Amino acid sequence: MTKLRKTSKTKLHEESINTGSGQTILKPDVNENKARSVTDLRESGQSTAAPASEEDRKIRQAFVDKDWNEIKIADSWQIFKVMAEFVDGFEKLAKIGPCVSVFGSARTKSDNKYYIMAEEIAAKLVRHGYGVITGGGPGIMEAGNKGAHSEGGRSVGLNIQLPFEQFNNIYIDSDKLINFDYFFVRKVMFVKYAQGFIGMPGGFGTLDELFEAITLIQTKKIGAFPIVLVGRSYWEGLFKWIEDVMLHTENNISAEDLDLVHIVDDATEAVKIIDDFYSKYLLSPNF
Numbered sequence: 184m185t186k187l188r189k190t191s192k193t194k195l196h197e198e199s200i201n202t203g204s205g206q207t208i209l210k211p212d213v214n215e216n217k218a219r220s221v222t223d224l225r226e227s228g229q230s231t232a233a234p235a236s237e238e239d240r241k242i243r244q245a246f247v248d249k250d251w252n253e254i255k256i257a258d259s260w261q262i263f264k265v266m267a268e269f270v271d272g273f274e275k276l277a278k279i280g281p282c283v284s285v286f287g288s289a290r291t292k293s294d295n296k297y298y299i300m301a302e303e304i305a306a307k308l309v310r311h312g313y314g315v316i317t318g319g320g321p322g323i324m325e326a327g328n329k330g331a332h333s334e335g336g337r338s339v340g341l342n343i344q345l346p347f348e349q350f351n352n353i354y355i356d357s358d359k360l361i362n363f364d365y366f367f368v369r370k371v372m373f374v375k376y377a378q379g380f381i382g383m384p385g386g387f388g389t390l391d392e393l394f395e396a397i398t399l400i401q402t403k404k405i406g407a408f409p410i411v412l413v414g415r416s417y418w419e420g421l422f423k424w425i426e427d428v429m430l431h432t433e434n435n436i437s438a439e440d441l442d443l444v445h446i447v448d449d450a451t452e453a454v455k456i457i458d459d460f461y462s463k464y465l466l467s468p469n470f
Contacts, residue, residue: 268368272341272361276376279337279359281468282314283457284373286392287323287383298326300413301383303450305330311458312468314339316377318369318392319351319360323383328354339376341369370395379457380410384417401440409460411453412446419446 249257285305291298305315305327315331317324319340331338332354340355342362351360363369374396382393393412399405412418422444429435447453461467 265365265368268363268365269371272363272368272372275359275361276339276372279314279316279339279376281312281378282316282337282339282376283308283379283381284316284377284392284396285323285327285381285383286318286373286385286389287327288385288389289318289320289322289324290386291322291326291384293326297384297414298323300450301326301381302330302333304381304413304453305336306334307450307454308457309334309336311454313378313457316341316373318343318373318388319355321350321352323385325352325354327381328352332356341372343369366391374399374405377408379408379460381453382410382412382418384414397440397443400443401436407443409457410444411456412444413448413450413453415446415448422446 285301287297287301291301301323307330308315309331314337315327316339317327319328319342324340328338328340329352337359338354338356339359340351340361342351342360343366344362344364351362361372363372370392373392380393380396382389393410396405396408396410400407400410422441425436426441430438430441445456447456
């Protein structure tokens with residue numbers, strides 16, 4: 184019995200018409216034309232067309248097998264970049280003293296009530312002996328740095344390079360502005376050098392930073408530093424769902440985990456929670 188082997192797409196139709204003739208049709212190897220490395224992709228005729236977008240390029244790149252030499256070059260260089268960001272962060276932040284990290288949206292305008300409240304909280308924190316760490320950008324981050332700067336306190340900015348929204352504000356101490364490419368390195372700095380956390384209303388980035396801190400405290404990877412969320416109308420719906428679904432329905436957290444977070448509505452109460460926490464240990468900032 185004669186076997187036919189498909190050698191190109193042009194023969195697929197020709198061979199399909201032989202179905203039922205007694206001849207065995209072999210299915211084409213779907214990997215026959217697959218690029219097996221970045222080099223293969225570049226050299227293939229299909230690579231001449233430019234990707235539709237940067238997002239398209241990233242998605243396509245994830246499906247390309249790399250040879251060992253390409254892996255060594257790309258990944259080894261990335262390791263050194265990550266190390267450099269950690270070293271820069273450790274060197275600049277090692278001696279900043281007691282600080283509170285303030286999270287919140289980059290999109291919040293200066294006339295928004297939460298912007299005004301974040302500025303007031305930061306100013307009060309400085310008057311009580313703390314420095315302020317923010318993400319270094321506009322919005323709530325700017326408000327936090329502005330409040331700290333206005334009182335002559337330490338004003339730290341952990342800026343991240345993004346295609347939109349993010350640029351460093353002008354209220355950061357010149358020697359305490361750090362620029363990051365990697366979110367995970369930046370989050371280490373938020374947590375490692377903070378003795379408390381203030382969460383203002385924000386988006387996915389704010390939630391990411393907030394739940395990073397909660398998770399590290401819940402799993403006892405860091406001390407049980409106070410976490411204060413400002414704006415009951417903004418946060419209570421989320422934590423009602425956490426209580427009803429995560430705790431009572433699915434039993435995915437413990438009841439005491441809810442005690443890790445305090446929700447308040449004004450600047451004075453937010454700062455008082457942090458002060459009261461440290462007074463239990465007879466500790467106070469000592470710049």
